[in-house]
Every structure is written in C-alpha cells, then in structure tokens.
Amino acid sequence: xxxxxxxxxxxxxxxxxxxxxxxxxxxxxxxxxxxxxxxxxxxxxxxxxxxxxxxxxxxxxxxxxxxxxxxxxxxxxxxxxxxxxxxxxxxxxxxxxxxxxxxxxxxxxxxxxxxxxxxxxxxxxxxxxxxxxxxxxxxxxxxxxxxxxxxxxxxxxxxxxxxxxxxxxxxxxxxxxxxxxxxxxxxxxxxxxxxxxxxxxxxxxxxxxxxxxxxxxxxxxxxxxxxxxxxxxxxxxxxxxxxxxxxxxxxxxxxxxxxxxxxxxxxxxxxxxxxxxxxxxxxxxxxxxxxxxxxxxxxxxxxxxxxxxxxxxxxxxxxxxxxxxxxxxxxxxxxxxxxxxxxxxxxxxxxxxxxxxxx
Numbered sequence: 001x002x003x004x005x006x007x008x009x010x011x012x013x014x015x016x017x018x019x020x021x022x023x024x025x026x027x028x029x030x031x032x033x034x035x036x037x038x039x040x041x042x043x044x045x046x047x048x049x050x051x052x053x054x055x056x057x058x059x060x061x062x063x064x065x066x067x068x069x070x071x072x073x074x075x076x077x078x079x080x081x082x083x084x085x086x087x088x089x090x091x092x093x094x095x096x097x098x099x100x101x102x103x104x105x106x107x108x109x110x111x112x113x114x115x116x117x118x119x120x121x122x123x124x125x126x127x128x129x130x131x132x133x134x135x136x137x138x139x140x141x142x143x144x145x146x147x148x149x150x151x152x153x154x155x156x157x158x159x160x161x162x163x164x165x166x167x168x169x170x171x172x173x174x175x176x177x178x179x180x181x182x183x184x185x186x187x188x189x190x191x192x193x194x195x196x197x198x199x200x201x202x203x204x205x206x207x208x209x210x211x212x213x214x215x216x217x218x219x220x221x222x223x224x225x226x227x228x229x230x231x232x233x234x235x236x237x238x239x240x241x242x243x244x245x246x247x248x249x250x251x252x253x254x255x256x257x258x259x260x261x262x263x264x265x266x267x268x269x270x271x272x273x274x275x276x277x278x279x280x281x282x283x284x285x286x287x288x289x290x291x292x293x294x295x296x297x298x299x300x301x302x303x304x305x306x307x308x309x310x311x312x313x314x315x316x317x318x319x320x321x322x323x324x325x326x327x328x329x330x331x332x333x334x335x336x337x338x339x340x341x342x343x344x345x346x347x348x349x350x351x352x353x354x355x356x357x358x359x
Contacts, residue, residue: 042197071190074230077169097126124168192227216253289326
C-alpha cells in the first residue's frame, strides 16, 4: 500500500505552486510518473551514479546497497524509488516515518521482506528513536533483534533477515541522526530542474494526458513551475482545464499565459502569498530586517508557513536575505515588484548596479 502523506496544516490548501502532494495529485501523479531511468528527465549526474549502482548489483546478482534521496519536496524522490525497483525487477513496499509508530510495526514489515525486496521509507527523518534502533542492525547485519517477554525472564531473540534494500527519502537531511545516515551506502541530493528539463516534463505530461500544446505554451508552464516537476504537472492540468473551458482545448502561448495569470502565478512562479510576504517586508518594514513573527502577523499568516513554505523559494531566487536581526528584501525583490530600490540597498549590493554607472 502506498503511503500518501497528508498536506501539512501550515500549507495553504489552494496554492497551485505548493511542492507538497495534494489530494488531486494522487491518481494522476501515478499515471504521469516515469517507470524507467531512460524515461526520467533531469538529475543527470544522479542518474549516471544510480545506473552504475544498479548495473553492478545486477551483474553480481546481489541486492542493491541502501540508498538515500534528499532534497526539496516534489522533485521525484518517490518516483526514483519506484524506478529503481523496476530496474532491479524487485518488489517494493512503501511506508513513511510517521506511519511506523512502534518498533513492532517495523519488525512486522521487516519479517515479511524477501531477498532483493526494496523497502521505501518516505520522510525517513521522522522515524522515532526506538524504531531506528530496530532498523540499524536490520540494515547493517540483516538481523532483527526482538525482546521476548518482560522483566527478569525477558530474552533477546535474533532473527536472520534476507538481504534487502532500504531506500529512504527526506526533505530535511539535517534532522536525520548520524547513525542512520551512516547506514546508507549511497546518498544523493536532488536539485531543482532547469528550464530545458522542465519543458521535457511538461511536454511528456501533455502527451500522456492527450492535450495539444504548443512549444510556447510548454515553455510558459515550465517557466512558472519553480523548477519542480510536481508543480509543473499540476499547472499543466489546470491550464488544460482553462483551455477546455475558455478556448478550443489546445494550449497555445496566449492560453497558458491567461490561465497562469488568472491563478496569479507570475513569470518566476511567485504567487500572491509570496508577493504579500515581499511587499510586507518592503512597504511595511522598510525592507527589513524584520522577524518572521512580525511578518506573519502583518499579513495574517503563521510564521511557520512563511519559514517552511514561502521562504525557501524566495531565498533560492535571491529575493530574501537572512541576517541575525531578521529577514531583509534584496534589490532583486524590489526589481521584480517594480519598486524603486532604496540607496541603503544599493550600497549593500553595489555590483548589481554597476551597469547604471554614468547614466
């Protein structure tokens, strides 16, 4: 059974650009996911390393080494786990850190593993310490240590396990304990996708959904998807709906632009919440520095929402700067919003304005 993590309470439910999985993603996500490494777009260095790992394991007739994927949500960690299972012709079981509440739950899963099987653990950083203690010897020595009975009569029973593979996925590598990280023989980071890869993903999605799409429409959707395949495919579905109702069903450049503008997603993939955060820092607090609690109160949003949902992408774009005194908007943020850049900001980033000299 596939574990579908619920959307966090901090994530506004109607954000089309949210990288977390939403309720309407579940069925179509499965249909649109690539099944083989040759179908997987982007992450070229990671794929090359995985291909070597898989071919070597198959040549030796051994189970794959334990693999850990880490990086922001929506980039394809779960998809890659399924791809690896397909390439290895192995059975895969899906679970997640929050779903394994007790050590007995993990023991039940491990005792049913067969040689070469793959256990995929999403949100692996959220495993509890007692569960991790069971997982350590299972991953390292392929044994399951159980305590039978209680009190003075309790006995330690060691069961031998077949050689299997654990594939972990996490968005918060820093929250994983060092002993758990050390048990993974291959650790790969997944990065945001470039424009060319995003266009291939959108084009493939449109082909599977049987939606006519012009190259310019593909590029427009890809450009606003924040380098995240899950977001791109969600935007594609919503643009498809717009084209069906307001146009002839085909996604031309004008159709894509009109649909995305209606969703208030701009050319860099920022939505209304992103822009409200930036405008609050600039217009209400003089560009900062200002604390997250203050920003949240000024726009009636939780500070956790800003830190976990909004801030990462703004930092990636270089629109925000973290300081010891709070968050500051950069000159790039002023430019994007069409606002004049204060002299104080110009002084902090003189290289950005070198081309203005002599004007």
